[in-house]
Amino acid sequence: MRIAYFTHSLASCWNHGNAHFLRGVLRELVHAGHEVDAYEPEQSWSRDNLVQEGGPAAAEAWRAVYPELRTRRLPDDAPLDEALDGVDLVVVHEWNEPALVARIGALRRAGARFKLLFHDTHHRAVSDPDAIRRFDLDAYDGVLAFGEALARVYRRWGWGDRVFVWHEAADTRLFRPPEREGERRGLVWIGNWGDGERTAELENFLLRPARDAGLALDIHGVRYPPEALELLARFGASYRGWLPNAEAPAVFARHLATVHVPRRFYVDALPGIPTIRVFEALACGVPLVCAPWSDAERLFSPGLDYLVARNGAAMTQHLRDIAHDPALRAGLVRHGLETIRARHSCAHRMRELLAIAERLGVTTLETA
Secondary structure (H helix, E strand, O other): OOEEOOOOOOOOOOOOOOHHHHHHHHHHHHOOOEEEEEEEEEHHHHHHHHHHOOOOOHHHOHHOOOOOOOEEEEOOOOOHHHOOOOOOEEEHHHHHHHHHHHHHHHHHOOOOOOOEEEEEOOOOOHHHHHHOOOOOOOOOOHHHEEEEHHHHHHHHHOOOHHHOOOOOEEEEOOOOOOOOOOOOOOOOEOOOOOOOOHHHHHHHHHHHHHHHOOOOOEOOOOOOOOOHHHHHHHHHEEEEOOOOOOHHHHHHHHOOEEEEEEOOOHHOOOOOOOOOOHHHHHHHHEEEEOOOOOOOOOOOEOOOOOOOOOOOHHHHHHHHHHHHOHHHHHHHHHHHHHHHHHHHHHHHHHHHHHHHHHHHHOOOOHHH
């Protein structure tokens, strides 16, 4: 099967967590014998910021980790007919410009043989629905929504059984426990500051508990304004800056535990959708403690795969327990790994995508 995926950027994971999942699932498709091409705009805010921070070489570093993948940067006015000739399945991510989404839809409307899916991995459908409604999706065959709560939004908009739940997952070719255990110390949090939508939560469920539990805290991420850096310093946390996603497994391997602090939209408006870091942390065998979120779709086993802290005091106690109880750490690691390996790898999502394609009438002919 020939697949074309239009992403905001495959080359850059700078503030672009979806690139983690896409690299993994597209690689699985290649290893299964499918022909995969990725396309990204010539100018993208993620790649531009990556180059500004790390230089041009930073935007090419991913190729060493994912040599199987190929991507083309397309000017806004690049013709698409030739690129999509003979393609069986086209997937378009919602961070693309409405004009591109419409142009690809126009080809489908005009009789192109490929099946066409819109891939939504963000909260804008509830936080800024007009931004999603600007997309012309009339000719699209379906929507991939990264959680049931988001799928319900599209069903209300009339998509019915043409919306498919397609969760993110861990790229287990990259995210896995270290081959040899070394010394683990302190706590790590890998996440971007964003727009201040979880400032109070980070203070209550990460910064203060780490300090009160006596654990050194390393923080990796981008978009930390001066006031955020001041807050981190006040609690004694060490800000380490941007971390290329390919280096995250090695960072997890040096720490006793990590924490999941969901953004408010994924607690209130879109419950049940975990961040990619939940999948990746469990796949790396690092104990995980979560601030409150509802695992509405029963993706995991809370209390076994990870611990849940109902408030800051509970988070502090969980972190103390993990630091001083090797058996607790081992149990969390074992259960978390079993869950990822049983149902939440990019290989699982590849098979789910192939099943969706077949439901739409595509002959997938998986070879592996």
